[in-house]
Amino acid sequence: MPELTRRTALTATAALAAGAVAAPRAAAEEHHHASPDSFDEVYRGRRIQGRPTGGHHGGYRVTVDGVELHVMRNADGTWISVVSHYDPVPTPRAAARAAVDELQGARLLPFPAN
Numbered sequence: 001m002p003e004l005t006r007r008t009a010l011t012a013t014a015a016l017a018a019g020a021v022a023a024p025r026a027a028a029e030e031h032h033h034a035s036p037d038s039f040d041e042v043y044r045g046r047r048i049q050g051r052p053t054g055g056h057h058g059g060y061r062v063t064v065d066g067v068e069l070h071v072m073r074n075a076d077g078t079w080i081s082v083v084s085h086y087d088p089v090p091t092p093r094a095a096a097r098a099a100v101d102e103l104q105g106a107r108l109l110p111f112p113a114n
Helices: 006-032 092-103
Strands: 039-043 046-054 059-064 067-069 071-073 079-081
Touching (some): 039 092, 059 071, 071 092
Antiparallel strands (some): 039 046, 046 059, 059 067, 071 079
16 A cells, blocks of 8 residues: 655645535536525424516525515525525525524514615
8 A cells, every 4th residue: 555645645635625615616506507496394483485486587586484585696506695695505495494594583574675
């Protein structure tokens, strides 16, 4: 068995790190052009729903207990919400779940249109 050298260990570590960065990016790019599916579920006691709105921009509507949660798709295909906009997630469902987690039982207030 060949002896493990510092150079070999560093090269292997760099290769693993590059793969770890590329995998999420590839997954996000894979979802970039696909329209997310509709969902309707109870998550941690809160009803979360989402559906495509049609339109030419591929909009998506998400609600938490009937109150709209403003979500937005990033250029890399990830999603953010007005509640958890510093933590991009792969789908609108994941954005709704992250918002419920962040709210910690608090009620979602309507986001002003202007």
